[in-house]
Amino acid sequence: MDANSKWYENNKDLYFEFKKSIQKIIELNMVTRKVPYQSIEGRLKTKESFLEKCVRKNYNEPTEAMDIVGIRIIAYTLADVKKIGEIITSIFRVDKDNSEDKSAKMDANQVGYLSVHYIAEYGEDRLALDENTVFKNLKFEIQIRTILQHAWAEIEHDKGYKFGGKLPNEIGRRFSLAAGVLEMVDREFQSLSDEIDRYSKNIKIEAERGNLSIPIDSTSLYQYISNKFGEVEKTEGSLRSQKIFEELQLYGIEILSDLDELFSDSSVEIIDSLLASKGAKSDMNFVSIIRYAMLINDAEKYLDTAWNRSWSGIPRNYINIMKENNIDINLNKYKINLI
Secondary structure, rough: OHHHHHHHHHHHHHHHHHHHHHHHHHHHHHOOOOOOEEEEEEEEHHHHHHHHHHHOOOOOOHOOOOEEEEEEEEEEEHHHHHHHHHHHHHHHEEEHOOOOOOOHHOOOOOOOOEEEEEEEEOOHHOOOOHHHHHHOOOEEEEEEEEEHHHHHHHHHHHHHHHOOOOOOOOHHHHHHHHHHHHHHHHHHHHHHHHOOOOOOHHHHHHHHHHHOOOOOOOOHHHHHHHHHHOOOOOOOOOHHHHHHHEHHHHHOOOOOHHHHHHOOOOHHHHHHHHHHHHOOOHOHHHHHHHHHHHHHHHHHHHHHOOOOOOOOEEEEHHHHOOOOOOOOHHHHHHHHEEE
16 A cells, blocks of 8 residues: 555545534535525545545645545525635635636636636634544635536536547537526626615615505515515525415405505504414414415404315414404414414
């Protein structure tokens, strides 16, 4: 067993723990800073790959390999890639000389692999923690790319295995065209994301001015409820679900001014009581708030015309709060369960 092979065997467990530590730190910071991402994956370079690189790069010491631990973060949009990069540079010590933005190095007439690569290590503040002292002077690689950039990278990687070298000109040209299309789509997704953000801000401004002649859609609905009750939970799929929009339409609500009529001072007070009650944190989201507003306003109208059994149970403490406010729901008639 040569020296590099022995070194790898002696240190692979340390680098594996290093990988887990890095992932945990990144995931925590992404959540606390509310930056969306599709996935965070970590990998430990295989022994074969490590040894091959040591020979190819002619390393004098095995620690010259800076990508034994690799972290890949897949983002949704180009703007998210930038935000994630700002997080990475704020929580780790980045080796700027060995980090790069692949797109910045491309000529105007080039297309293909795009990704942001960082080489980093723990800074002094993080190494001051006892559990991190073993990671001193260890470097790692972080790749950040969008979903579409990742798709291209995987296809290109697979292409390399299939063809093992230069592609025929016509196939190579088509690959380049495909890469260009993906880059254009990535930019269009970013443009759409920016437009939605501007639309959301405009709705907030118009609602604050008292202009509620705005059609009901995912953005206007959530923005209105947020203005009324502060930031509320958006459950998985709730913005994409058509059920709540169907219910509102059947109830006779088409624009925000219609919705606003549901939220009288007394209705808001009851909903505030529901939000403050035990278990509300896990049960209440912006869709639930709208449904309870319809129930509070006219329970029979909602259950007879709009409900369509899109849900089947109400927490017992919610029923008690509504009874205290003279809102009676005939649970037996509609076969609604207490949960």
